[in-house]
Amino acid sequence: MTHTDTGSDDATTGNEPQGGGNGRSDNRTKILIASIGAVAAVAAATAGALFAQNGDTREPSKGSSIATPVSPAIETDDPCDLQRLADSWNQPPSQRYNETLFANHDAPRVYTQVGGPARSPEISVKGQMNLNIPAGQVLYLVTRPDPDSKDEYGHPGNGRFYPGTPVSPTSDGCWEDDNHSVGYPGVEGISETYLLVLVGSDQAAKFPADRKAKDWDGYSADDWRAISKIDVMNFHVSTA
Numbered sequence: 001m002t003h004t005d006t007g008s009d010d011a012t013t014g015n016e017p018q019g020g021g022n023g024r025s026d027n028r029t030k031i032l033i034a035s036i037g038a039v040a041a042v043a044a045a046t047a048g049a050l051f052a053q054n055g056d057t058r059e060p061s062k063g064s065s066i067a068t069p070v071s072p073a074i075e076t077d078d079p080c081d082l083q084r085l086a087d088s089w090n091q092p093p094s095q096r097y098n099e100t101l102f103a104n105h106d107a108p109r110v111y112t113q114v115g116g117p118a119r120s121p122e123i124s125v126k127g128q129m130n131l132n133i134p135a136g137q138v139l140y141l142v143t144r145p146d147p148d149s150k151d152e153y154g155h156p157g158n159g160r161f162y163p164g165t166p167v168s169p170t171s172d173g174c175w176e177d178d179n180h181s182v183g184y185p186g187v188e189g190i191s192e193t194y195l196l197v198l199v200g201s202d203q204a205a206k207f208p209a210d211r212k213a214k215d216w217d218g219y220s221a222d223d224w225r226a227i228s229k230i231d232v233m234n235f236h237v238s239t240a
Contacts, residue, residue, distance in 0.1 A: 079128075079172035079174065080109075080126065080127070080128040080170075080172060080173070080174035082109055082111055082126060082127075082128060085111045085113075085126060086111070088113065089111040089112060089113045089126070090111065090112050090113070091109075091110065091111055091112075092110060092112055092235035092236055092237060093236075094235060094236045095108075095110065095233065095234070095235040096233060096234055096235075097232065097233035097234075098230070098231055098232050098233065101131060101230075101232060102129075102130075102131070105129075105130040105131065106130060108127060108128065108129035108130075108131075108173075108233055109127055109128045109129075110125060110126075110127040110233075110235055111125070111126050111127065112124065112125050112126075112235075112237045114237065114238075114239050115179075116179065116181070119152065119185050119186055119187075119188050120181070120182070120183075120184065120185045120186075120187065120188075121182050121187065121188050121239040122179045122180060122181050122182065123177075123179075123180045123182060123192060123237050123239070124176070124177070124178045124179055124180070125176060125177045125178075125180070125194065125237075126174075126175075126176045127174075127175055127176070128169075128172070128173045128174055128175070129169060129173050129175065129196075129232075129233070130173040131169065131173070131232065133198065134198070136200060136201055137198045137199065137200060137201070137230075138166050138198070138199055138200070138201055138203075138204035139166065139167045139168070139169070139196060139197075139198055139232065140163055140164075140165075140166055140167065140196070140197055140198075140199055140204060140207065141163070141164040141165055141166075141167050141177055141194065141195075141196060142161055142162060142163050142164060142194075142195040142196075142197060143161075143162050143164060143180065143192050143193065143194055143195070144157075144159060144160065144161050144162065144192070144193040144195065144218075145157030145158055145159065145160070145182075145183070145190050145191075145192060145193075146159070146190065146191035146192065146193055146236065147159035148191070149189060149190050149191040149238070149240070150189055150190070151186055151187045151188065151189045151190050152186040152187075152188055152189055153186055157190050157191065157192075158217075158218070159221065160217060160218030160219060160220060160221075161195075161218055161219040161220075161221075161223075161224040162218045162219075163207040163210075163211070163219075164177065164180070165177070166204060167196060180192075182239055187239070188239050188240070189239060189240045190239055191236050191237060191238040191239065191240070192236070192237050192239070193234055193235075193236050194234060194235050194236075194237065195231070195233075195234045196232040196233050196234070197229040197230060197231055197232055198229060198230040198232055199227070199228070199229045199230075200228065203227060203228065203229070
């Protein structure tokens, strides 16, 4: 009887197929393909795990967003930047402030610098005060040439009061008055007393009007005492 090769192994009898070993080659090919498929599956699973761990580097699709980390704000304990002035500016040695007004606040700080043209000095002031200004009140800057000081010619300060400008501290209490001219050529040596006062809005409006009056030269001590005001602080700056 003639045996016909069907191309398959006889698993139950252990008979080896005939036909030049083609059946064994086919089986090996199938095993190789299966092995390749298994390796590919493992590789795909591994790649998926790596992407899950390290993050997909592909560009995001439309409509998706990537959160950008935000750097925390840098806080400072010196919002008015006064510490930077300590090397080249001066803190007035004589300062007084209204302790009642600042009872629940830090004491005000002031730094001053004298510059400007020779023999005609200018004063710059930078400071910080945390003060609640009542409604209807204006914080005003006033200067007074100290009568106990003298200019280059030996003339003393006249001791009169000169309202300058309203002061509006920032939310952090920072304020400044830059390049305030002391007066005239030869005035070097005169000390200026700086006063910060609270006055009513009506009085604040009168200050500029009075300055424009003919021959006006500041308020005398008696005139100044008659003005309704609240003293906030004062300090001295020498131009000597």
